[in-house]
Amino acid sequence: MKRIITVTVINQSGVLNxxxxxxxxxxxxxxxxxxxxxxxxxxxxMTFVVNVExxxxxxxxLKQLQKQVDVLKVNDITEKQIVVRELALLKVVSPPAVxxxxxSIIEPFRASIIDTGKNVVTFQVxxxxxxxxxxxxxxxxxxxxxLTRTGVxxxxxxxxxxxxxxxxxxx
Amino acid sequence: xxxxxxxxxxxxxxPITTKAPRQLNGADVFIETLKKHQVEVIFGYPxxxxxxxxxxxxxNPIKHILARHEQxxxxxxxxxxxxxxxxxxxxxxxxxGATNLVTGIADAMMDSIPLVVFTGQxxxxxxxxxxxQEADIIGITQPITKHNYQxxxxxxxxxxxNEAFHIASTGRPGPVVVDIPKNxxxxxxxxxxxxxxxxxxxxxxPTTKPNFLQIQKAAQAISTAKQPLILAGxxxxxxxxxxxxxxxxxxxxxxxxxxxxxxxxxxxxxxxFLGMAGMHGTYTANMAIQTxxxxxxxxxxxxxxxxxxxxxFAPNAKVVHIDIDPAEIGKNVPTEIPIVADAxxxxxxLLAQGSPNGNTAAWLESxxxxxxQYPFHYQASEERGLLPQQxxxxxxxxxxxxxxxxxxxxxxxxxxxxxxxxxQPHNWVTSGGLGTMGFGFPAAIGAQLAKPNAKVVxxxxxxxxxxxxxxxxxxxxxxxxxxxxxxxxxxxxMVRQWQETFHGERFSQSLIPVQPDFVKLAEAYDIKGYKxxxxxxxxxxxxxxxxxxxxxLIDCRVVQKESVYPMVAPGKGLHEMIGVKPE
Ligand SMILES: Cc1ncc(C[n+]2csc(CCOP(=O)(O)OP(=O)(O)O)c2C)c(N)n1
Ligand SMILES: [Mg+2]
Numbered sequence: 104m105k106r107i108i109t110v111t112v113i114n115q116s117g118v119l120n121x122x123x124x125x126x127x128x129x130x131x132x133x134x135x136x137x138x139x140x141x142x143x144x145x146x147x148x149m150t151f152v153v154n155v156e157x158x159x160x161x162x163x164x165l166k167q168l169q170k171q172v173d174v175l176k177v178n179d180i181t182e183k184q185i186v187v188r189e190l191a192l193l194k195v196v197s198p199p200a201v202x203x204x205x206x207s208i209i210e211p212f213r214a215s216i217i218d219t220g221k222n223v224v225t226f227q228v229x230x231x232x233x234x235x236x237x238x239x240x241x242x243x244x245x246x247x248x249x250l251t252r253t254g255v256x257x258x259x260x261x262x263x264x265x266x267x268x269x270x271x272x273x274x
Numbered sequence: 275x276x277x278x279x280x281x282x283x284x285x286x287x288x289p290i291t292t293k294a295p296r297q298l299n300g301a302d303v304f305i306e307t308l309k310k311h312q313v314e315v316i317f318g319y320p321x322x323x324x325x326x327x328x329x330x331x332x333x334n335p336i337k338h339i340l341a342r343h344e345q346x347x348x349x350x351x352x353x354x355x356x357x358x359x360x361x362x363x364x365x366x367x368x369x370x371g372a373t374n375l376v377t378g379i380a381d382a383m384m385d386s387i388p389l390v391v392f393t394g395q396x397x398x399x400x401x402x403x404x405x406x407q408e409a410d411i412i413g414i415t416q417p418i419t420k421h422n423y424q425x426x427x428x429x430x431x432x433x434x435x436n437e438a439f440h441i442a443s444t445g446r447p448g449p450v451v452v453d454i455p456k457n458x459x460x461x462x463x464x465x466x467x468x469x470x471x472x473x474x475x476x477x478x479x480p481t482t483k484p485n486f487l488q489i490q491k492a493a494q495a496i497s498t499a500k501q502p503l504i505l506a507g508x509x510x511x512x513x514x515x516x517x518x519x520x521x522x523x524x525x526x527x528x529x530x531x532x533x534x535x536x537x538x539x540x541x542x543x544x545x546x547f548l549g550m551a552g553m554h555g556t557y558t559a560n561m562a563i564q565t566x567x568x569x570x571x572x573x574x575x576x577x578x579x580x581x582x583x584x585x586x587f588a589p590n591a592k593v594v595h596i597d598i599d600p601a602e603i604g605k606n607v608p609t610e611i612p613i614v615a616d617a618x619x620x621x622x623x624l625l626a627q628g629s630p631n632g633n634t635a636a637w638l639e640s641x642x643x644x645x646x647q648y649p650f651h652y653q654a655s656e657e658r659g660l661l662p663q664q665x666x667x668x669x670x671x672x673x674x675x676x677x678x679x680x681x682x683x684x685x686x687x688x689x690x691x692x693x694x695x696x697x698q699p700h701n702w703v704t705s706g707g708l709g710t711m712g713f714g715f716p717a718a719i720g721a722q723l724a725k726p727n728a729k730v731v732x733x734x735x736x737x738x739x740x741x742x743x744x745x746x747x748x749x750x751x752x753x754x755x756x757x758x759x760x761x762x763x764x765x766x767x768m769v770r771q772w773q774e775t776f777h778g779e780r781f782s783q784s785l786i787p788v789q790p791d792f793v794k795l796a797e798a799y800d801i802k803g804y805k806x807x808x809x810x811x812x813x814x815x816x817x818x819x820x821x822x823x824x825x826x827l828i829d830c831r832v833v834q835k836e837s838v839y840p841m842v843a844p845g846k847g848l849h850e851m852i853g854v855k856p857e
Contacts, residue, residue, distance in 0.1 A: 112477075113476075116426075117422075117424075120413070121416055124417055128417045159604065159608075162604060163601065163605055166601035167601050169600070169601075170599070170601050171421075171477070172420075172421045172441060172477055173477050174477050175477045
């Protein structure tokens with residue numbers, strides 16, 4: 104199962120290494136990871152998307168992360184009300200003949216064109232990973248020359264449904 | 275900034291200037307801070323990157339044991355830490371000095387031994403340039419340390435050292451590495467010295483007090499259990515909770531088994547003690563695990579050598595697990611009642627709850643019968659020659675179970691665990707989790723330094739001893755009266771046993787064709803050596819050797835074709851032990 108986990112850490116050199124090293128050592132698969140500092144420059148937040156086999160493995164993962172000296176807080180936010188955002192950049196083959204067509208496709212995604220060449224256009228799109236997947240799928244037939252995604256970052260929403268399901272260990 | 279080679283060398287070899295009036299540099303503050311932590315002995319080995327530190331040590335001495343290999347130094351520090359309950363302190367130089375420590379660091383991590391390990395490093399100005407004797411020891415030790423640091427500002431020395439000692443010795447103990455670039459040791463220390471040893475680690479707050487609700491749940495489970503069992507691990511020893519453990523077991527009349535590392539947590543001859551459990555544990559202890567209705571794990575981590583195949587482990591038991599490390603709870607065995615706490619505090623809290631239920635008499639009775647029916651057994655005869663078990667029974671007899679005993683790894687280790695019945699806690703030093711050959715002998719040196727008046731016996735195999743025997747120099751130099759007993763089966767005995775049992779007797783690289791004359795070797799180090807070949811000789815010579823106040827080495831020529839039984843074969847459940855009864 105895919106989980107979104109946020110890890111708040113003291114912003115020290117080596118801490119990213121320690122956290123990702125730990126995941127590797129315990130055989131967890133990181134699908135994506137984003138890191139940046141928070142409103143406090145001494146504190147960083149990492150957002151992981153991880154694939155875990157079952158609840159027991161998940162519990163292990165959270166506990167092992169929590170155990171690290173530089174880790175302040177670990178949260179599995181998968182089942183909370185959250186906003187999840189990712190950014191993708193795509194270079195798409197776009198000769199003038201099809202450019203208008205492509206533009207109409209990207210409209211609903213509120214993607215923006217950030218660079219244009221003779222036959223290639225670079226798009227930037229932000230949103231949930233699913234939205235980005237859909238966007239990529241739509242543009243594939245035109246020929247994607249290059250693609251890069253940032254991985255997700257996420258926030259827990261201010262208001263939570265009262266009985267949002269939670270893992271027992273997080274209670 | 276790019277340095278020329280000359281410039282880099284100059285930074286690296288920068289001489290220390292002692293100006294008058296003398297100002298403190300990083301190395302001086304380093305030694306001062308160790309003194310504040312009451313470090314009484316350092317195990318180490320100098321080299322280029324730590325020259326400033328050794329210079330500061332020269333001017334402001336702390337007892338330093340110059341091992342003959344860094345691995346010897348760190349295993350000695352582990353032995354010292356285990357027996358003294360204090361933090362073991364190690365210093366090595368950068369590069370090869372630091373990498374020689376890796377095995378010991380990993381060993382300490384697996385067995386939760388509190389160590390603070392200082393490694394030299396090339397100057398910060400050249401880190402990352404593949405400078406002479408540079409190794410990324412922070413990267414290398416990251417997965418095998420509880421935490422590690424590199425000093426990047428000389429002003430951080432006191433804080434980092436304080437934190438390192440705090441992290442190593444609290445919660446679940448473990449090794450902390452502090453990497454010291456040479457120019458940090460030589461830089462002037464300008465920050466006004468603060469006296470405080472307080473640490474501020476918001477991300478590190480081990481829970482020691484048990485949750486009251488969980489204690490009540492456990493007490494409730496104890497009050498209804500008919501066949502409860504305590505599995506006591508090394509956590510009991512780290513928490514210094516051996517008294518509480520005995521009182522708890524006696525009050526509720528619950529039998530106890532130990533993990534390998536938990537031995538000594540309860541007296542070896544205690545009527546409630548079933549012996550060690552696990553791969554080479556007693557049949558009674560393993561069957562008790564398989565049939566108990568309540569399993570109370572106090573400070574053990576359900577290691578695979580203890581549990582056997584998890585699918586068959588303790589099938590009828592409700593599990594209570596007391597551990598200071600929450601990540602150990604539920605890791606291998608589903609746990610109904612998790613108690614994150616220091617073992618002593620948890621046992622005290624449990625003792626304050628409820629009264630004995632009087633339900634366990636029949637259970638204890640059946641276990642006592644089992645103990646009588648299934649003792650450890652061996653077949654001795656004059657033709658077969660001297661058996662390792664016979665030697666160990668004599669060692670136990672001649673030391674009354676009061677000795678500090680260290681072992682290496684292999685058959686002799688398992689036999690020692692089986693046959694030596696400890697009367698005291700903190701007298702047992704062995705490498706459990708990592709199973710490190712070469713551990714036992716240097717660990718005995720550290721143990722003897724921790725307890726100068728104790729009888730320290732190091733039981734080693736002929737193969738493992740040869741991995742760190744250079745430390746015989748320390749016995750010679752310091753007249754440390756360790757008794758080295760080699761159970762010499764001229765084989766990698768444990769490997770030989772597995773090849774006999776699981777690989778069709780194809781003894782691939784496990785029989786040692788030639789060996790040194792261990793007695794002569796001892797003599798080369800000015801240590802009295804004995805060679806023992808028969809049980810009759812053993813009775814006389816072992817007694818004499820063990821009574822000596824000097825270091826001695828005893829080469830016991832034991833039967834090669836002898837295997838450790840009973841045994842839970844790999845992949846099997848604890849109830850499937852083989853070799854339970856003599857054939
Ligand atoms: C450093 C290391 N290398 C290899 C092993 C694998 N191993 C485990 S026991 C053993 C044999 C040990 O032989 P010896 O020291 O003579 O002890 P014995 O089993 O004969 O009592 C070996 C090779 C190990 N545990 N550690
Ligand atoms: Mg051997």
